[in-house]
Amino acid sequence: MRFADDPDPLDADFPLGDGTADLEAAVVCPYCAESVSIMLDPGSGAAQEYVEDCPVCCHPWLVSVRYLADGSAQVYLAES
Secondary structure, three states: OOOOOOOOHHHOOOOOOOOOOOOEEEEEOOOOOOEEEEEOOHHHOOEEEEEEEOOOOOOEEEEEEEEOOOOOEEEEEEEO
8 A cells, every 4th residue: 555655666767857858849941931830759769850841831851850868859950
C-alpha cells in the first residue's frame, strides 16, 4: 500500500524534468519567406531529416531537427 506522501518508485528512473521537449517551432519558408509554425515529433529521435511542404506556397522543404540534451530543438529549413 502506498500513501500520498510516499515517493513514486519511478522517480529514480524518470526524474522531474525528463521528457520535456519542444513540440513546435517557428520557421520561415525559404521560397515565399512566410513565417509559419510547424509541429515537431521528439519521439522520432534526437536527429531527424524529412520533407514537409510549406502550408502557404506548397513548395517542399528539407527539414532538419536536432534535439539538445535540455529538450530544446534546433530546426533548419532548406529548399528540397
